[in-house]
Amino acid sequence: MKKTSPSPFATAEYKANPYAFYEELRRDRPVYKTLLPNGTEVYVVSRYEDVLAGLKDSRLIKDISKVRGKSFWEMIGIGRMRGKNMLRADPPEHGRLRSLANEAFKPKYVRELRGRIQQMADELIDKVQGKGKMEFISEFAFPLPIRVISEMLGVPEKDQDKFRKWSGDLINSGALSSERPAISSDLLQLVQYVRKVVDEHRKKPRADVVTQLIEAEEKGDRLSDDEVVSTVVLLLVAGHETTVNLIGNGMLAFFDNPEQFEHLRGRPELVEQAVEELLRFAPPVEYGVPRHAVSDVQMGDVTIPRGDRAIALLSAANRDERIFENADRLDVTREKNRQITFGLGLHFCLGAPLARREGAIAFRALAQRFPNLSLDVPRGDVEWWNIAGLRGLKKLPVRLS
Helix, strand or coil: CCCCCCCCCCCHHHHHCCHHHHHHHHHHCCEEEEECCCCCEEEEECCHHHHHHHHHCCCEECCCHHHHCCCHHHHCCCHHHHHCCHHHCCCCHHHHHHHHHHHHCCHHHHHHCHHHHHHHHHHHHHHHCCCCEEEHHHHHHCHHHHHHHHHHHCCCHHHCCHHHHHHHHHHHCCCCCCCCCCCCHHHHHHHHHHHHHHHHHHHCCCCCHHHHHHHCEECCEECCHHHHHHHHHHHHHHHHHHHHHHHHHHHHHHHHCHHHHHHHHHCHHHHHHHHHHHHHHCCCECCCCCEEECCCEEECCEEECCCCEEEECHHHHCCCCCCCCCCCCCCCCCCCCCCCCCCCHHHCCCCHHHHHHHHHHHHHHHHHHCCCCEECCCHHHCCECCCCCECCECCCEEECC
16 A cells, blocks of 8 residues: 655645645656645646546546445535535536536626626725735735625625635635535535525525526526525635635736736736736646545556545646646746646536636736836745645735835
């Protein structure tokens, strides 16, 4: 039996700069057994081609109950809700849930949000315009996506500040990725809150995503109450957490590479290309939900035994020098960019188009309004959240001119 290595993911050094570690993994240990911060044993896959193969492999599934029997979530009060979450489902159930939820996230609907997202970004910038400084995360990177997704879901503005704590608690608990999560009062409050929102929308339909999810229908099929609640919880968390990190991480990457920010300012038409490069170079997601082997899976010279877990280290794959020329260089003009931050295939992130649009609007507005934006603390003082699977900044003090 292979020895399990100590977890590297729980250290502050790893969060500050994981890329040297990724390079070592790709070179010497492309598939190796280690621990997640919560103690879960996993096989970590880090090379791009292996990650792609793993994401496509039908033997690596998300539903733990198909490998190990009933999950912890099926034994408690909110088990039914989590069991109906597309993040943890496999075909054919995943396809059914996704096709129904997708009715509320059609490209046309996301395109129509452009003007409103631009208005929100401009309002946040106007608010700090004359201050000379701002705390970038709390004053821009966080409020922009939380306002967007809250408005889409019909969440009152007065309740929006609750969701950063709730979503952080949800992710840290392992509720989205572990079969043995730590249940907290915040997690229960979030589920109860969303259930109340869904109930109110059933009684009084509105022009928002929750009503669209309730009314979504395909071939005579609809989402159940539990499925609507689980989908709304997932959208609230994923709909802002990754975008906060995309904008925050991206801005820090521009501070480290100021010539690239200047290039974007001079050529704003590159903004969508720049977002793709930032998703590759400074991704908000490190790895996806663990998958479970329903049979032995061979990757290179390593066998992942039936019943064991594996994670695709997306952020390591995005820096694979076998795929990306000058992989450790930020280049907003990069054209051949096959980054996989949002996953691949059946489980490709449902909210990816929205995150991309928010990121493009945010970076274009910042480049135009604050051409001399700069970091206001020593680079070594920047702090990162210790959230499993995600990479994001706690704070980012900046100077506006």
